[in-house]
Amino acid sequence: MLPLLLAFVVGLVVGSFLNVAIYRLPRGETIILGCSRCPSCGETLRFYDLIPLLSFLWLRGRCRYCRAPISWRYPLVELLSGGLALALAYRWGFSFVALKYYFLLACLLVASFIDLEHCLIPNRLVLVAFLGGVPLGLLARDVGLLSALLGAGAAGGFLLLLALASRGGMGGGDIKLATVAGLFLGWPLSLLGTFLGCFVAGIWGIVLLLTRRKGRKDHIPFGPFLSLGFLIALFWGREIWEWYASLLGF
Known part of the structure; x- marks a missing residue:
């Protein structure tokens, strides 16, 4: 059970990075360098604003700084990434x-x-x-x-x-x-x-x-x-x- 939970958590973390790729790739931006910013106000996000899934729930789906709504795409991608990691670990192990x-x-x-x-x-x-x-x-x-x-x-x-x-x-x-x-x-x-x-x-x-x-x-x-x-x-x-x-x- 613990290995599967670990796979899910790792998938959530990777899902946060996938959200960065989804936002930046179509805009021709780098996905490796640069800080994450609110797409509405441009404020640099702190590490506690970027905790997968938990930050979205804690902030009730709004930016901490400008209170603009955060797209549901962010937690959805994180959940999908975590679920896929769990399913693959269950099927093929680590x-x-x-x-x-x-x-x-x-x-x-x-x-x-x-x-x-x-x-x-x-x-x-x-x-x-x-x-x-x-x-x-x-x-x-x-x-x-x-x-x-x-x-x-x-x-x-x-x-x-x-x-x-x-x-x-x-x-x-x-x-x-x-x-x-x-x-x-x-x-x-x-x-x-x-x-x-x-x-x-x-x-x-x-x-x-x-x-x-x-x-x-x-x-x-x-x-x-x-x-x-x-x-x-x-x-x-x-x-x-x-x-x-x-x-x-x-």
Whole structure:
């Protein structure tokens, strides 16, 4: 129980850093240097203003200095990060495999919220995911080189074909993110995750059209759906793949 609690707390702390990345990457700012500031008044935040989750609750969701509302995105990202760390530690323990997939999911979490707010997936984020994923993959050794390359080609290639068929309906950031995620998951989970992301996005798009909240030409951020698809494939992909294969008689 204590190791899982530790994983959750570490995930909360990392989630605070992910919030910094979500805010700064689209603005072209560094995510390593510089103090955290209130986006409303610009006041430098102290360490006690930045305690994951607790500071938000203690301040009742408002800046200590200007009393401007703090976005619910901040505690939500911290909770999601903590929950993912806990789930991975429960599934794979404190191992390089768990660390590798936490790094992937953390990058997907950042990509999802940036895409939701700005309708883009920064190249810097995709590059960080790739540069971090290669050494972690070598340490984890749960996905072979051929499987990783096939996974990257399948995920990225499928979305590239979809983008060509839809004449720009799929963003380049989504394609690059799927390609890198495919390296992490390998074959066939990467392809399954991509299909699941497209399926959920399609269902949500139909709902938005039927409720007239979106038109046919309106843009829907695909990053969150793609991330959800990869998350499902990571935890339950083997079972889904085997179930589908059994339906086909394999």
